Amino acid sequence: MAKLFTKVLVANRGEIAIRIIRALQEMDMKAVAVYSEADRSSAHVSLADEAYLLGPAVASESYLNIEKIIQIAKKAQVDAIHPGYGFLSENDEFAYACEEAGIVFIGPKAETMRLMGDKVESRKTMIKAKVPVVPGSKEPITSFLHAKKLAKEIGYPLLVKASAGGGGKGMRVVETPHELKKSIEAASREAKSAFGDERIYIEKYLANPHHIEIQILADSHGNVVHLYERECSIQRRHQKVIEESPSPFITPALRKKMCQIAMRAAKSVKYLNAGTFEFLVDQKMNFYFLEMNTRLQVEHPVTEMVTGVDIVKEQLRIASGFPISFKQNEVNQYGHAFECRIYAEDPLNQFLPCPGKIISYRIPQGPFVRIDSYLQHGANIPMEYDPLIGKLCVWGFDREEAVQRLTRVLKEFVIHGIRTTLIFHRQVVKIPKFIQGRYDTHFIDKEFKFPKVQPKQPLKDMLLAVAAVDAFKKRKKEISFVEEEFHTSPWLQQARSEALRPFFRSL
């Protein structure tokens, strides 16, 4: 008989750790947090039932420290570990280590993770399962001659990619045959230094594609369901910034076909738990398998909003040995949802990281709004980790209403203390092609720029006035911060409590 877990360790930080802790608490499971020295005051620590220190801020000694995490999991006697996304979520060694320690890893089997994590191997597996893949080399490139022959077959432009790659590293677009040799050498060098694996392969480069992914769930009873697609074509430097569901691009027939193929692919690798198949879709509606993410995705809330399924809770049920709690025909894609990723990056300074202290913030409110973040008054956004501080999601009856709501909600959202990508998002939602839903993966590069509006009077004077007021207050706050620290010095506290002692005694 399957039994739900009683205690689960969350091997992550930030908004996703909080997201998982919330699901655990709603399901009456105890949540165990782990944290680095940089995260002692982080919200996931205070929200969890138990929390243990991992080590120094640097990820390799904290959130990537397999040995330490397993040791804490044993000490805290947890039934399972949820890895979230990033960090150890797609690390098969970690999944093996959990298995060995007798702790359930909430995700697929370690073998599946290793198979799908390797670009060359996963591609071969998908071809076997009759999933369309981008035309390209099935094996890593062995020599320049090999590459030249393949390049001729595939045709230019093409893409040179690292087998172990991700995030755009070791990736190069080759437009003409005479660039091929240089690009292969450079990509191979980059791949070796970034991943310790110099294997590369080449594939056809698709012009203006869409990035569309299918969410699936698979349980240990042989059930596989899909939760429709997410359109993730709005990207900056290969990073997703706005996602939506349903996709404004694909047709109902294509959606059905892609979902069926994703389910077939999941079955072919005996997939377990939540996973995502990423596809590139070209202008002629041909779609090609890109990669599989064997974990919970950052953008899972848009799927939750249109389907009503709590994906994290399903993950916990599946990992406990229960079947998926619904049947395929019981789930629909209802209405329209958007997600904006809020990064601690400065859009006015080339999107450079902007870690620091949150002085204050205002969360937008109103119907059909969802915020997943680790915002807190006085929270420190550490420089050691990913710049994602939160996600803003809205739902609307249809796409038009969802866009209007997103625009309104972005105006309400204020974060004070550090620069965030909120100012960027507020401009993106005003671009006509976004409003019309006519965009592809090059949208931001081609369409985005900060508008330069010259202020007229009396607006100009008022702008100067408000900036002066804000600067004035900021300066005063800086002075009072110093005073505050002085007032709460331990010596003063001690002196105060000693002064009060006779008073308490007399009570």
Added chain:
Amino acid sequence: MIFNAKIGGSAHEVKIIEDQHGYLLSIDNKQAFHLDVIDRLTGGYTLLVNGKSFDFAVESKDTEFAVLSRGNLFLIDMVNQKTVSVSGVQTGIEKIVAKMPGKIIKIFAEVGDQVKKGQGLVIMEAMKMENELKAPVSGTVTAIHVKVGDTVDAGTDLVMIEAS
């Protein structure tokens, strides 16, 4: 306080004092006016001037203020006259300043080195992103204020170069 402000290419001097009712301001030494402003304490301000309502969201970083007014973005540079460095004229000395808070990963120069304009001198890292800082002029490195492994704030002077 007195600020040197820059907006849309034009420079202004803004004087501000706090009084019992709020703030008194004077722009470019013109007649001072009282500002009816309510701070929503979250970076948002509402202003009423002769019946016209203004709603601003202000996001600031150092001396740079981004003000959003009904979806339009305006950039204002506000420098407190008191904090302007008095050392003033430093003929020929250019510096490389940290553009973001972060950790120094690599330094490619030593004091006394001849460097060329555009040559990468420092690599910083924050939030898994690297930022290369280049020499603003050709010249001689006269000082390096940081070492590899240091953590610095945005705006910190890193390398001084005497232009040749």
